[in-house]
Amino acid sequence: MVGTTGHTVKAFDEELGQLRALISEMGGLAEQAINQSMKALVRRDNDAAMKVVEQDHRLDELEMEVERLAVRLIALRAPMADDLREVVAAMKISGVVERIGDYAKNIAKRVPQFAEAKDIGPLAILPEMGKMASEMVRNALDAFAARSPEQAKAVVERDQALDTFYNSVFRALLTYMMENPHNITPCAHLLFMAKNLERVGDHATNIGEMVYFAATGDHLGERPKVGADED
């Protein structure tokens, strides 16, 4: 799909390279933010959680930098065909990755709520869900870097598993809340965290769809839905 040869104008290739590097950096930061918020949750480490919250501004800055560079590239280089689709995709992806960072921040902000809470079963499985979500983010960004429609499609297909995971966490938390009213507050927080992770997966899926379009010029068909029994 991608032209193996570079552009006649070398500076064009360099600027596209810069754009890709910025997107990769954003993806790495977002993935890290999810993992660190999960770690902070498990260890009840408020300082680590605060760090996730503080570092989020870097994603905001990078998003603006991507926008600036993409607009400049469109104005000065007039990209066409797959180049144009890639620049447009980069601009959209940066916005989505920034949102993923917000979800990680949101999760981290809830960590202090668990300082005194005793162990709740689902808390132990949340990091597993976090791992799946952050892997989807990484795979989506890898697909972008490789301009691979196959990898992009694999990310989209994986979203089902994360949705299923979310549904089971949701049921488990309901059970805990019904068992003991004292569990309601921490469980409600966990529910929001799980929902955030599920949204991260949706965003990673969107990135996969954008990468697929950028790489092929065609839209991926309707994405498969798993038994949507809530929200």
Place this chain on the structure above:
Amino acid sequence: MTNTQDTSTLKMTARNVDIFYGDKQAIKNVSIDVSMEHVTAFIGPSGCGKSTFLRTLNRMNDTISSARVTGDIRLDGEDIYSSSMDVVQLRARVGMVFQKPNPFPKSIYENIAYGPRIHGLATGKSEMDQIVEKSLKRAGLWEEVKDRLQDSGTALSGGQQQRLCIARAIAVDPEVILMDEPSSALDPIATAKIEELIHELRGRYAIVIVTHNMQQAARVSQRTAFFHLGTLVEYGETSDIFTNPREEKTKDYITGRYG
């Protein structure tokens, strides 16, 4: 390849056209349709044959003795290379505008009136005045020259001269207008005026434009044909060609990786 279309607005059709300059083959088996409703752009690197092909559409290549054309080219279903075709009449029906504006060294009025006069399109002075005015209006030049129709055409600016040449082509009431790099010698504003003019003329005339400026092809045309080494590589909707070309060669060319 989908380089043909079946609509009722087809104006010209070319089938299996080969063009040779002596032993050298400049165009290889090109089939393409030109319709009334679309502006058709020919793009491709220098020497790809796009201008050569354009010039066969009104037999301008007849003036080159070594040039030989085979295949089938029709205007409204009529074979333009048949012996019964009147070439002078053909070139009135299929007008042409060149890269460099080439007004006659005569007055603005005479530049327009010359064609209609030799084709006997006007019976008197007032009818000729009407043709001149209508043609200059359609070419977007009337307001700028109406008070100095007796000035020399060559005294106009480059952009005005090019619009004068378009008005001259329009004056003989053509059906097709061929443009070979019509704005490559003009500044951006004059270029924009030509592009706006092409937009206004669309539908009234079938327009085919050869351009090296891909942005221009993207701006003015609805159909784009990409030529490479004498072959027609890809022909389709302009928006598809520039956002999602199907052929690797087209993509490499329009993204600036080749050519």
